[in-house]
Amino acid sequence: MADYDLIIIGSGPAGMTASIYAARANLSVLMLDKLAPGGQIINTNEIQNYTGMGTINGAELAIQMYQHTQELNVAFDYRTVKEIREENGEKLVCCVEEDKVYTAKSIIIATGTRPRMLGVENEKQYAGHGISWCAICDGAACRGKDVVVVGGGNSAVEESIYLADIVKSLTIVTMFDLTADPMACDKLRAMDHVTIYPYQDVLGFYGDSKIRGIHFKSTKTGEENKVDCDQVFEYIGLTPTTEPFKNLGILNQMGYVEVDAMMKTKIPGIFGAGDCVTKNLRQVITACADGAIAAQSAAHYVQNL
Template identity: 85%
Template sequence: MKTYDLIIVGSGPAGMTASIYAARANLSVLMLDKLAPGGQIVNTNEIQNYTGMGTINGAELAIQMYQHTQELNVEFDYRTVEEVKEENGLKLVCCKEDGAVYAARAVILATGTRPRTLGVENEKKYAGNGISWCAICDGAACRGQDVVVIGGGNSAVEESIYLAEIVKSLTIVTMFDLTADPMACDKLRAMDHVTIYPYQDVLEFYGDKKLQGIHFKSTKDDGTERRLDCDKVFEYIGLTPTTECFQSLGVLNKMGYVEVDEHMATKLPGVFGAGDCITKNLRQVITACADGAIAAQSAAHYIQSTFKR
């Protein structure tokens, strides 16, 4: 079994940046991910606040990041990590495919997050058959249709602006008011055929064999209920950390996020975190990259001080 200096679990902006910094520190690096490199940004139409890039498609930025890792000969493999554990001073990364196990002197946990769901009636029934969590993946098929977006944060508003340009009508249903960047909110509010219903609870989705509409209720006035026919719903109501495979390490908080300090170090020596899966206040591409850089530097210092190389 080959032993690497560093294994990075996850290949989003945090993981890829960590791999770049680690490679430049002359560490042997393996980056693992069950999906294509890029993480959530692959499904983002426009990123407008990554310094120096202006407006860029998320998938394009992911490709550029990955190409950078390959210029430094970072090893990458498609693997589903099932567990990370410690044994004889090394970290063992156990994968689903072929029962593969990789060893490393240190690991960086950078698995990001996945979309949260509402858990209301018929949501599972229409998942992939009317309900989507990715406007970039499914938005093009909504041209000329009546579409609903659930959520009012940055992702919801940014993807709503994209959808509003191609759909017949767009309705925003959100538990609170719009909470995204004010400039983006102003742009969305000014668009034609966009209706916003703030302070609403989604009660159910309805339809026969496929989604036909959404039923929601006001939380501010007299509890007015509405049934709104639509062709497609996109949910953007928050994220859940993808960290189940790290539970045995004892480095997660009660919400499932990896607890780290300012050096991206967990309480377990040689285990570091980076990106959206860690405890932090701002989850953006640029902060994920910063996390990755810090985690890689901390991992390099740990390896140099702990192991004779």
């Protein structure tokens, strides 16, 4: 007899929404996360595009979502999942901590993504010591300092707007032009202390024990530039956090979980949801929508066993 009808791996917006729908469908549910519930929104300053919320702090939204799961008595355990296996028709969720193994009738993988790195000179050396991927965590220490943001998409622009209120100068170095929401881009462009370098390849970082600046090259003219700074924030895209599921044969070449419109993978009883699945728009609202659909599919699967 399986421990749970459904185990959800990851407690970001996708996992938490899945747990709410599954609990309301009377499934016994366990949600696992290696970190505190909330996922990436914990480290997001303002979310301005989640319907009905206006502007809300990311951590506050995470708390509200978690409270909602607890009103439905969803079980939660701090665990890092390292593998999923099938044995005698049961699904085994294998965790790092104490080699704990849970069994389930169905599983939703909602493990999200992590920031991609540039892979350039001195990046590893300054990672966590001058290069950060989290403006909420490290932005406060940048008051009155010269700061560089690498990237020009939605995350880069949103976090730049947040940082612009704190820092002395903000330089944005991006591979193309700013590609984020036009209203947000216009807001940034209108700020006097913000300089934008579009169409640039980052060559590396320089400094001593501390980062001192960034070196980049125009992809249009080949002109090289160095900008001195105290801190760099990188927002250049995402890598799916799906390494534990490689053995299942359900990932695409980029490592995203391949799902259909009902969030089913090709393995019966295993579903995907949120940023870790193949899709075009990775946002809180789409993660929640995936979670709802995945939970409904899991409920149908369990009821038909």
